[in-house]
Amino acid sequence: MLLEVKHLKKVFKTRFSKEETTALVDIDFGVEEGEYIAIMGESGSGKTTLLNILSTLEKPTSGQVLLNKEDITAIKDKEISAFRRDHLGFVFQDFNLLDTLNVRDNIYLPLVLSKSSVELMKSRLKVLAPKLNIENLLEKQPFELSGGQKQRVAVARALISQPDLVLADEPTAALDFKNSEDLLNLFEEINDSGQTIIMVTHSSLAASHAKRVLFIKDGVLYHQLYRGEKTSTEFAKEITLSMIAFLGTSEEEEGSLNA
């Protein structure tokens, strides 16, 4: 098992009041190497909190997260950035590219920080660039790119360190339909080549490209679906029906399903 999430609980306490919010009640699941998992849930269900704990950005109140048997919730603060850089790849909703660096240097950044050789950076980018269709963008600045191009560059930056796990937070949220579909197809290809991916989303369409969908509500995981041999269109319908049955989605979404 690549990732084991054991009895995660997260309680937020505000500094100025005695009020507590339990964002995660008791989250338990495992991820095998090569899986592609979508985590779905409504606003406030705990998705971001869970992703932040998996990303080592946040510590749980109790519970463990084992990545290759190492408890990442116990990593010392001064070792956390290096751990994140070497083992995890991140793709965010708003791309998070550095405006002052060109595309090539943005992609190299994780390897520059881990003091890798220039030869290694060049050889990794040589393989990635054609796969992600960014060969002609390498000398450009981020502001010269479209949203879809920026996200492909962000995916290259996430993959350049050959991470154990790619964590994606609503990666299609800022993209139009066509660019979303392109990015989701790209994620499938990356997963087909062996990369493990966990993606948080509230889009059934985005989740339908994953192999397994975990549903979270009020800090509890209480349903999961496997894609199996289904097409993404068939799986999207099954996911939406589950959202309606288990989570109680709006009539508007129900209407669009029947349309």
Ligand SMILES: Nc1ncnc2c1ncn2[C@@H]1O[C@H](COP(=O)(O)OP(=O)(O)OP(=O)(O)O)[C@@H](O)[C@H]1O
């Ligand atoms: N830093 C914090 N301090 C206090 N409460 C918090 C904090 N972060 C999250 N929460 C609370 O924890 C619960 C879960 O929030 P979380 O952001 O994980 O949900 P989410 O599913 O990611 O929502 P969204 O889809 O809107 O991003 C919410 O009730 C939220 O208000």
